[in-house]
Amino acid sequence: MYFENIILSKLLQHKAVRIALRVMLGLGAVLTFVGLILKFTNVTSIPLVVGFALAAISFFLMAYEKNTFDHLLLFWSMGVVLIGVLFLLMHWPGGRMLTIVGAFCVLIALVVGKFLAKYPTDAGTNKQ
Numbered sequence: 001m002y003f004e005n006i007i008l009s010k011l012l013q014h015k016a017v018r019i020a021l022r023v024m025l026g027l028g029a030v031l032t033f034v035g036l037i038l039k040f041t042n043v044t045s046i047p048l049v050v051g052f053a054l055a056a057i058s059f060f061l062m063a064y065e066k067n068t069f070d071h072l073l074l075f076w077s078m079g080v081v082l083i084g085v086l087f088l089l090m091h092w093p094g095g096r097m098l099t100i101v102g103a104f105c106v107l108i109a110l111v112v113g114k115f116l117a118k119y120p121t122d123a124g125t126n127k128q
Contacts, residue, residue, distance in 0.1 A: 008064035018065070021058050028054030036089075045090065052086035070113035077105030 011017055028051045035048025056079040063075030080102035087095030 008061070009067050012061070012065045021062055024054055025058040025062075028052065028056075028058060039089070048089065049086065052082055056080075056082040056086075068116075070109050070116055073105060074109035074113065077102045077109055081106060 012021075031047045031051030031054065033051070035045060035051050039045040039048050059075050059079035059082065063072045063079075065071070080098055082102075084095050084098030084100075084102050087093075087098055089095075
């Protein structure tokens with residue numbers, strides 16, 4: 001697992017890859033909006049599922065831009081919240097649990113991130 005993290009981190013250092021992830025997130029947002037309109041007019045819900053999936057995948061991949069615990073937890077839990085909202089909208093089982101667990105993890109990630117920003121560690125320095 002550590003090897004994949006290194007590969008993803010190195011891949012996400014390239015500006016073109018980061019731009020592609022942002023474009024994928026934007027495309028996911030547009031498809032989600034179109035999918036919501038089509039779902040509530042009882043036409044189809046395929047763009048809704050594809051839009052949420054694109055947005056969640058881009059969040060899962062953006063988590064590896066920085067290899068810190070709070071950054072990984074924040075972006076992975078935001079992806080879980082998106083999948084949970086998709087499950088709620090589609091009336092699939094497990095949507096409420098995914099949303100609650102994801103939102104709780106987002107809260108934990110924000111608290112941990114704020115704590116780490118306020119009290120930085122000297123883990124990388126060699127003080128004697």
